[in-house]
Amino acid sequence: MSYDVSTAVFEGPFDLLLHLILREQVDIHEVSLSTIVDAYLTEIEKMQDLDLDIATEFLLIASTLVELKSRRLLPGKENIDLDEEFALWEERDLLLARLLECKTFKDVSLVFQQLAELADRAFPRTTGPDERFSELLPDLMEGVTPLKLHKAILKALAPKPEPHIDLFHVAPVRLSVSEAVSELMDSLADMKAITFRNLTRGHEARLEVVVRFLAILEIYKQGFIELSQDDRFGDIEIRWIGDEGFATANSFSIDDYEG
Amino acid sequence: MSDELLNMNDDASFITPEIIRAMEGILMVAIEPVPGELLAQLFEVPVSIVEEMAAQLSAVYEEAGHGFQLVQVAGGYRFQSHPVVSAYVERFVLDGQRARLSAAALETLAIVAYKQPISRLQIASVRGVDPDAVLRTLHSRGYVEQRGHDDGPGQAVLWGTTQLFLEKLGINSLGELPPLAEFVPDASVVEALENTLRISPLDDAGSAPDQNL
Amino acid sequence: MSDELLNMNDDASFITPEIIRAMEGILMVAIEPVPGELLAQLFEVPVSIVEEMAAQLSAVYEEAGHGFQLVQVAGGYRFQSHPVVSAYVERFVLDGQRARLSAAALETLAIVAYKQPISRLQIASVRGVDPDAVLRTLHSRGYVEQRGHDDGPGQAVLWGTTQLFLEKLGINSLGELPPLAEFVPDASVVEALENTLRISPLDDAGSAPDQNL
Numbered sequence: 001m002s003y004d005v006s007t008a009v010f011e012g013p014f015d016l017l018l019h020l021i022l023r024e025q026v027d028i029h030e031v032s033l034s035t036i037v038d039a040y041l042t043e044i045e046k047m048q049d050l051d052l053d054i055a056t057e058f059l060l061i062a063s064t065l066v067e068l069k070s071r072r073l074l075p076g077k078e079n080i081d082l083d084e085e086f087a088l089w090e091e092r093d094l095l096l097a098r099l100l101e102c103k104t105f106k107d108v109s110l111v112f113q114q115l116a117e118l119a120d121r122a123f124p125r126t127t128g129p130d131e132r133f134s135e136l137l138p139d140l141m142e143g144v145t146p147l148k149l150h151k152a153i154l155k156a157l158a159p160k161p162e163p164h165i166d167l168f169h170v171a172p173v174r175l176s177v178s179e180a181v182s183e184l185m186d187s188l189a190d191m192k193a194i195t196f197r198n199l200t201r202g203h204e205a206r207l208e209v210v211v212r213f214l215a216i217l218e219i220y221k222q223g224f225i226e227l228s229q230d231d232r233f234g235d236i237e238i239r240w241i242g243d244e245g246f247a248t249a250n251s252f253s254i255d256d257y258e259g
Numbered sequence: 260m261s262d263e264l265l266n267m268n269d270d271a272s273f274i275t276p277e278i279i280r281a282m283e284g285i286l287m288v289a290i291e292p293v294p295g296e297l298l299a300q301l302f303e304v305p306v307s308i309v310e311e312m313a314a315q316l317s318a319v320y321e322e323a324g325h326g327f328q329l330v331q332v333a334g335g336y337r338f339q340s341h342p343v344v345s346a347y348v349e350r351f352v353l354d355g356q357r358a359r360l361s362a363a364a365l366e367t368l369a370i371v372a373y374k375q376p377i378s379r380l381q382i383a384s385v386r387g388v389d390p391d392a393v394l395r396t397l398h399s400r401g402y403v404e405q406r407g408h409d410d411g412p413g414q415a416v417l418w419g420t421t422q423l424f425l426e427k428l429g430i431n432s433l434g435e436l437p438p439l440a441e442f443v444p445d446a447s448v449v450e451a452l453e454n455t456l457r458i459s460p461l462d463d464a465g466s467a468p469d470q471n472l
Numbered sequence: 473m474s475d476e477l478l479n480m481n482d483d484a485s486f487i488t489p490e491i492i493r494a495m496e497g498i499l500m501v502a503i504e505p506v507p508g509e510l511l512a513q514l515f516e517v518p519v520s521i522v523e524e525m526a527a528q529l530s531a532v533y534e535e536a537g538h539g540f541q542l543v544q545v546a547g548g549y550r551f552q553s554h555p556v557v558s559a560y561v562e563r564f565v566l567d568g569q570r571a572r573l574s575a576a577a578l579e580t581l582a583i584v585a586y587k588q589p590i591s592r593l594q595i596a597s598v599r600g601v602d603p604d605a606v607l608r609t610l611h612s613r614g615y616v617e618q619r620g621h622d623d624g625p626g627q628a629v630l631w632g633t634t635q636l637f638l639e640k641l642g643i644n645s646l647g648e649l650p651p652l653a654e655f656v657p658d659a660s661v662v663e664a665l666e667n668t669l670r671i672s673p674l675d676d677a678g679s680a681p682d683q684n685l
């Protein structure tokens with residue numbers, strides 16, 4: 001596969017990741033995850049005007065990569081949470097499967113391109129019957145009046161309804177940060193102290209975890225909790241330091257997250 | 260043009276298998292008869308060579324007993340079905356044609372009528388789908404015809420309605436169609452239509468060759 | 473249909489110069505690919521005979537070095553210009569520059585072609601990006617169409633490819649697409665990906681040392 005390094009435009013995160021990994025395929029044992037991660041993060045930084053949806057996907061993959069990378073830095077397995085380990089394997093296998101599928105279609109699309117290029121070099125005959133046969137053709141315009149024609153163009157020019165695509169099933173949980181703040185204010189005031197991992201246990205969708213993380217930062221900023229993290233990549237401890245009675249008064253103003 | 264000066268020997272040297280094939284290819288895809296002058300221009304040979312090639316091809320097809328022929332009609336050269344298979348062709352024509360304009364076809368026809376001359380792409384951007392097949396049908400019935408080419412890159416074929424179209428509607432001119440004036444189309448449509456159209460006049464010498472000439 | 477029972481001699485007896493010519497004549501006046509079944513019906517012969525005739529004609533044209541071909545595409549037979557004269561035909565068909573498909577569009581088309589009917593989201597999960605804009609372009613070009621709705625919650629629109637898509641690729645049916653299995657990345661690619669994304673700490677036995685960490 002030839003990938004043009006200098007001019008490639010990466011349309012998606014798989015695109016980029018595949019490119020970065022396979023570029024160094026010359027000697028696969030030399031492929032270094034840290035190089036990949038660094039290059040990946042550099043590319044993401046370059047993408048100034050990335051739209052939010054795409055950026056999210058990029059960031060999710062970047063975070064998976066960073067997690068994989070950090071895991072390799074750990075000396076041994078003794079202190080590794082098994083759940084965490086499984087989750088990471090799952091994450092990695094999912095990423096691998098998606099990369100392979102993406103590559104499959106990328107390669108087969110090259111065949112499509114060749115077929116289309118070949119087909120484009122032949123032009124179809126579409127001339128139709130000559131005038132000798134014209135009296136045989138049924139009169140298609142029978143019954144068409146100027147008024148019907150007028151109606152037809154009004155219909156053609158009328159604004160088309162934007163195709164409505166229901167996003168309901170895209171992200172079943174559409175929790176906003178401010179909603180998460182309210183929810184967490186309640187539970188944190190009750191619990192007094194908890195790790196972030198435990199707090200988000202049961203929330204499988206990454207988006208949910210991210211939203212809660214942002215909410216925690218917001219609550220921290222407002223001075224209701226203290227945060228501490230003893231080890232790198234260790235658990236984040238959250239301790240409630242707000243008023244006892246605040247649990248229900250969950251309505252302080254929340255900064256908008258613009259990005 | 261200097262082709263009168265050429266004798267037959269010189270003529271023969273112009274005719275290459277490549278140009279003959281090219282001529283067959285072009286005539287195969289042409290929608291209207293192709294003027295000899297246009298072919299001469301494309302191949303950079305005298306018109307007499309084109310005439311010679313057409314005659315040769317015509318003879319070759321006839322001798323091989325093909326079901327098609329190459330003929331010269333008003334306006335130029337074209338392929339058509341051979342008269343000996345007319346009975347079959349008639350059955351096919353009667354069989355294969357739908358009897359009414361679909362709503363999509365009617366919309367396309369309306370767009371051509373009101374916005375002519377208009378390119379296929381412009382119609383597509385108004386209707387939202389490629390009108391290619393519909394245009395072929397409308398053209399094969401003689402309701403629309405080619406009207407020169409867009410000046411822009413690609414020089415898209417422009418379409419307009421025919422005299423037959425007016426006759427079918429029972430009007431004398433397009434001016435008799437109900438006016439569109441008060442209707443304000445939405446922005447995307449306006450943009451699509453504004454993204455138009457400096458038509459090269461057909462009589463403009465030296466302009467892009469046009470099949471209708 | 474009893475054509476399976478026919479041996480070659482019987483086949484040959486169906487094929488007369490007359491219906492061969494008729495086939496040529498009919499394809500000459502068609503505006504879109506003509507299904508073999510329709511021709512079989514018109515000639516009152518089995519479809520296999522039509523296929524046989526088409527193959528014969530095709531070979532005859534190719535051998536004679538004509539500038540046109542008879543091909544089977546999008547479920548039917550049609551005449552088209554021969555690819556070897558595309559340079560000339562493109563000059564003649566001024567808007568002959570067909571719209572090229574972007575890499576993104578081709579990838580999306582490939583996914584739709586092999587996995588149809590498929591929802592936008594399913595495409596997104598393969599490509600890692602929302603194919604909304606690409607799908608709209610493909611739809612307006614007529615290469616994909618809506619194929620009903622997903623049964624699940626949200627009832628997502630499902631997409632499939634069209635006849636025009638087949639024409640665009642110059643193939644007769646989806647069955648002519650290469651099997652997807654042939655494109656599953658080979659072992660070295662899988663190994664490269666796996667190696668790069670492996671989790672095990674470096675001091676694990678057997679794994680290659682990674683100097684950069």
